[in-house]
Amino acid sequence: MTPTGEQLCYTDAYARTAEARVAAVEAGEAALVVLDRTVFYPGGGGQPSDRGLLLRTEDGRTWTVRAARKAGGEIVHELEPGDGDPPGVGDALTVDLDWARRLALMRTHTALHALCGVVWRDYGALVTGGNMEPGSGRMDFEFERMSGDLVDAIEATVNTELAAARDVRVAVLPREEAFAIPDLIRTKVNLLPEGIEEIRTIEIVGLDLQADGGTHVSNTSEVGGIRVTGYESKGRINKRIRMELVDPA
Numbered sequence: 001m002t003p004t005g006e007q008l009c010y011t012d013a014y015a016r017t018a019e020a021r022v023a024a025v026e027a028g029e030a031a032l033v034v035l036d037r038t039v040f041y042p043g044g045g046g047q048p049s050d051r052g053l054l055l056r057t058e059d060g061r062t063w064t065v066r067a068a069r070k071a072g073g074e075i076v077h078e079l080e081p082g083d084g085d086p087p088g089v090g091d092a093l094t095v096d097l098d099w100a101r102r103l104a105l106m107r108t109h110t111a112l113h114a115l116c117g118v119v120w121r122d123y124g125a126l127v128t129g130g131n132m133e134p135g136s137g138r139m140d141f142e143f144e145r146m147s148g149d150l151v152d153a154i155e156a157t158v159n160t161e162l163a164a165a166r167d168v169r170v171a172v173l174p175r176e177e178a179f180a181i182p183d184l185i186r187t188k189v190n191l192l193p194e195g196i197e198e199i200r201t202i203e204i205v206g207l208d209l210q211a212d213g214g215t216h217v218s219n220t221s222e223v224g225g226i227r228v229t230g231y232e233s234k235g236r237i238n239k240r241i242r243m244e245l246v247d248p249a
């Protein structure tokens, strides 16, 4: 399904504001608003949705957006209860992200891809899942022989790779083309539903290539350093590594 609203987060991760009009509103305990364009990321792939504000052009009234999500292909903005009546269909608004939070998520997400890339390249371990908050995250791997010494080595290597100022590129590939890239198979691109015709990829040039819907910084130098804050066993084979940004702000 082609959404009616323009979804800028997928093409320009650095767009933090947009001028928009309200396309649909659903009243409720938390009102739901669809816009004709938005900079909000709706969440997914371990990256939480954005937060921010809607500012009505006509009278300067504002609403807090506490979360966003995808529904029927559209990005739906969930308003904070208690901000009064929602805006009306057709209202002109400025959409304004909580940019400090989004940028921290972009840096964290890119750091996690660098971690995946190093663990795959140096140890051949597959990633099975992950999650993040602004400034910290975790990844799970099929990594039977992980140990404290290995984790120290991984942290050092990830920091070397981030400091190498590698470009981060976004591409949208036809499904067939994406399936022909051997590296993508490890991120389980083959589990994507039949109906998906195009696959978005994130490449840390020279290190990592994944099918991914999230937002990323454009160069690893923007991440700074990372620190591994813990690791644990989730079974004989499955291991979890926790990390945080050295400079989260």
Ligand SMILES: [Zn+2]
Pocket: 045, 109, 113, 210, 212, 213, 214
């Ligand atoms: Zn990702």
